[in-house]
Amino acid sequence: MRASNLTKSRLSRAILYIILSILLVFVLFPIVWLAFSSLKTHYQTLILPPKILFKHTLEAYKKIVTAGMFNSFKNSLIIAVVDIILALVFSIPAAYSLARFKTKFNKNIGFWFLSIRMAPAFGVIVPIYIVIRSLRLLDTIFSVNVAHLLINLPFAIWLLKGYFEELPVEIEESALIDGATRVQTLLRVVLPTSMPMIISVAVLTFMFSWNEFLFAFILTSARV
Structure with a gap:
């Protein structure tokens, strides 16, 4: 009985962690996407489908400093x-x-x-x-x-x-x-x-x- 309860507890905890991990991905994805987009040129941000591998640039950050x-x-x-x-x-x-x-x-x-x-x-x-x-x-x-x-x-x-x-x-x-x-x-x-x-x-x-x-x-x- 104890082993069965322990297994159920571990299973429910694993399911909870999986659900929380999925929610965390949904929450963090826009932030990570914005961070990567800030390293692209204006033209690269408009390309569809978006490219995962691209040439990084600090152009956006330079504009913030100079503008x-x-x-x-x-x-x-x-x-x-x-x-x-x-x-x-x-x-x-x-x-x-x-x-x-x-x-x-x-x-x-x-x-x-x-x-x-x-x-x-x-x-x-x-x-x-x-x-x-x-x-x-x-x-x-x-x-x-x-x-x-x-x-x-x-x-x-x-x-x-x-x-x-x-x-x-x-x-x-x-x-x-x-x-x-x-x-x-x-x-x-x-x-x-x-x-x-x-x-x-x-x-x-x-x-x-x-x-x-x-x-x-x-x-x-x-x-x-």
């Missing part, structure tokens, strides 16, 4: 990092205030934040452009940061507010009884406890800022 792609990469990284910092600095105290200090307007404010996030980019690009132009901030990285913040901030506040509301109030009350101020409680008790959600908000903010194209295209030019 100013690093400057674009640097600007995108700066915009994304600044957006994360601004979104967290403003959203954490705002979300904490909405979660802990209840008023009759909290529900409406929360819905307003969510509705802003749901607004399409094409619906807000014109007023944002007019405001940015009136402030003479066109063709600057800061203008893109402002536009991204208008979209990221409501979403960050909405996520953090829901997380703060789920935290037990007792741990904050204990800190207040021990003599901590409300700000100290937020910094030393709430923030360490909320670090998973804060990291999630930072990742989502980075992804939006990194992948966003419309605001950067409208508010900046090739000189930036």
